[in-house]
Amino acid sequence: MRSSDFCPLALVGFQIVKDRGPAIVVDNRSSHDSSASGAFSLIDGSIELRKGGLAIDNTPEAKTLYLRNVYIKGADGLVKSGAEDAVEGAGGEWSRIREYVYTDQRLPGEKPAYGDSDNFFRTFSLIDGTLSREAQPVCVIESAAAAPADLLSRHVWENLPSYEGQNDGTKVVASGSRRTENNEAEDSRPAIQAAIDEASAEGHGRVFLPAGEYRIGGTLNLRANTKLFGVGRRISVIACHDSWRPTEGEATMLLTDNDPQADTTLAFLSIEARALGGGTNAIGANDWDRFNHIHWRAGRGSMIVAIQLDKEWTTNEQISNPHDYLKFTDSGGGRHYFLCPSTRWFGKHPDSRAVRVAGTREPLAFYGLNLEFVARTPETTPKTNVEMIGTENVRIYGVKREMATSTLILRDCRNVALFNHGRQASQPFRGSGGHFQILGASDNIAIGPAIIDVAHGTANGEPMLRESLAGGATHEILYPECISIYKRGELDDSVFAPASKP
Numbered sequence: 001m002r003s004s005d006f007c008p009l010a011l012v013g014f015q016i017v018k019d020r021g022p023a024i025v026v027d028n029r030s031s032h033d034s035s036a037s038g039a040f041s042l043i044d045g046s047i048e049l050r051k052g053g054l055a056i057d058n059t060p061e062a063k064t065l066y067l068r069n070v071y072i073k074g075a076d077g078l079v080k081s082g083a084e085d086a087v088e089g090a091g092g093e094w095s096r097i098r099e100y101v102y103t104d105q106r107l108p109g110e111k112p113a114y115g116d117s118d119n120f121f122r123t124f125s126l127i128d129g130t131l132s133r134e135a136q137p138v139c140v141i142e143s144a145a146a147a148p149a150d151l152l153s154r155h156v157w158e159n160l161p162s163y164e165g166q167n168d169g170t171k172v173v174a175s176g177s178r179r180t181e182n183n184e185a186e187d188s189r190p191a192i193q194a195a196i197d198e199a200s201a202e203g204h205g206r207v208f209l210p211a212g213e214y215r216i217g218g219t220l221n222l223r224a225n226t227k228l229f230g231v232g233r234r235i236s237v238i239a240c241h242d243s244w245r246p247t248e249g250e251a252t253m254l255l256t257d258n259d260p261q262a263d264t265t266l267a268f269l270s271i272e273a274r275a276l277g278g279g280t281n282a283i284g285a286n287d288w289d290r291f292n293h294i295h296w297r298a299g300r301g302s303m304i305v306a307i308q309l310d311k312e313w314t315t316n317e318q319i320s321n322p323h324d325y326l327k328f329t330d331s332g333g334g335r336h337y338f339l340c341p342s343t344r345w346f347g348k349h350p351d352s353r354a355v356r357v358a359g360t361r362e363p364l365a366f367y368g369l370n371l372e373f374v375a376r377t378p379e380t381t382p383k384t385n386v387e388m389i390g391t392e393n394v395r396i397y398g399v400k401r402e403m404a405t406s407t408l409i410l411r412d413c414r415n416v417a418l419f420n421h422g423r424q425a426s427q428p429f430r431g432s433g434g435h436f437q438i439l440g441a442s443d444n445i446a447i448g449p450a451i452i453d454v455a456h457g458t459a460n461g462e463p464m465l466r467e468s469l470a471g472g473a474t475h476e477i478l479y480p481e482c483i484s485i486y487k488r489g490e491l492d493d494s495v496f497a498p499a500s501k502p
Contacts, residue, residue: 002026002038003027005038007400008421010419010420011045012045012419013043013045013153014045015151017050021047022053026039026057035064036451039451040063041067042067043069045069046151047073051074053075054076054078055079058081058082064451064482066101066419068098078097079097079100079102082102084135089143090141094144094145098142104123107121118455121452121481123451123483124484125483126465126486126487137484154496157305161206169204170208171195188215189216189220192220196223196228204227205223210230216253217241221255222264224259229269230267230269234270244288247281250290250291250321250323250324254294256295256302258330260299263302265302265303265304270310275288276314283319284317285317285320286314289314289323290321294307304334304337322352323349325353326354326355327355327356329357330359331360334362335365336365336367339368347381350383353385359390361391361393365496367398368398371407378430383432384405385405385407387411393496395416395496401423401435402425405429406429406433407435408436414445415492417446419446419448421451424464433463434464437466443488444488444491445488446487448486449482449484463478463479464477
């Protein structure tokens, strides 16, 4: 297996069986060579070699490499990076790489004079306040009796909702885009809500939206067992009915029950919020532009799959009312796949967020999060794409980022990790605090690798990562320099036990 993408590749949940190694080669066959291309993260997987050989070969390219909870059997060596000696097994039939980090060593120790369109950057680890370019700052190997059988299955769904005309009780809502006698779009909320409530009462929760547009005049309430799904993104679309004209606060389109045991599922839909209408208010925003797409309070057994979060296109406003695209509070948790909650130009207020997580404790995981808030000016851009406050037990696996808005602010959080962050070409806005900010009483945090493939503009003194904890010193890695691993304390993966998967 090789990767030559311009973003680092995250492989999460895998099983590889070969006659002979290597199973993984950190290679660069990309026409866009950079610090990022070819870099790897491997998390929760196993490699079995029947006839020996090296399991993971990072020798020729020696790119930044992150390994976590990887089990290896039958290898002559576990991993070799650059000029470092091969890491040997711990004895016994299986070895477990609890955690391993290799930091790219190819640039010299002194700071280069970075310029616009540069592709190669020094990479650092920052572990419990110690900044280093050490080649292998983390290498923890243990013996193991065997690889767990669920390394792959713990990260994927058991079932996805589908409808092909079968007689299983699924509620099918009449096709969207229906018109009233006055040729006005019909309010689909009563029909969808009735279907949700009936399906919930029957115990299966399944509601299918065929291709079409479903305009709702108020909040849809998803029950603990609801499985609301469509045909696909931009094919089945939930949008705002013209009668829904909020002028205060934040209006929520989809709201789940607050239930830690919920297995609510939302899949294969677009949700389009209102952005136009209502005149221009005191701050210069369209008055009705204040919609939150999803407020999620369903627990660890819930999931969102392939949902597109959109807004009406508008070019006439420089600022919007504050609103979040995707919000998690109370019992909010679960596993959420392939989300793009920050379509370009739509987050035009400092207090808006693509994802806001506040006060949750349920295990919460994101897979393949695409974040692209784009700002017209620093004054109207959101302060960050993702913000977590007083939150515990979160994992983000794979982020593709663009533009100058900060990526992540953690405040008073614990047991939170972001693995594999790429593309981030734009420097942070001056005064923003940086792309990653770890603040307050946060602990047991990990971020990395965070590797960019090209610099847009020259460095302005803002950090790629800033740690500023209560009562402690401030530590920084300045843009455009990269992160092999940031750690403060140790993660607890046990809360993401197999029993808690959707």
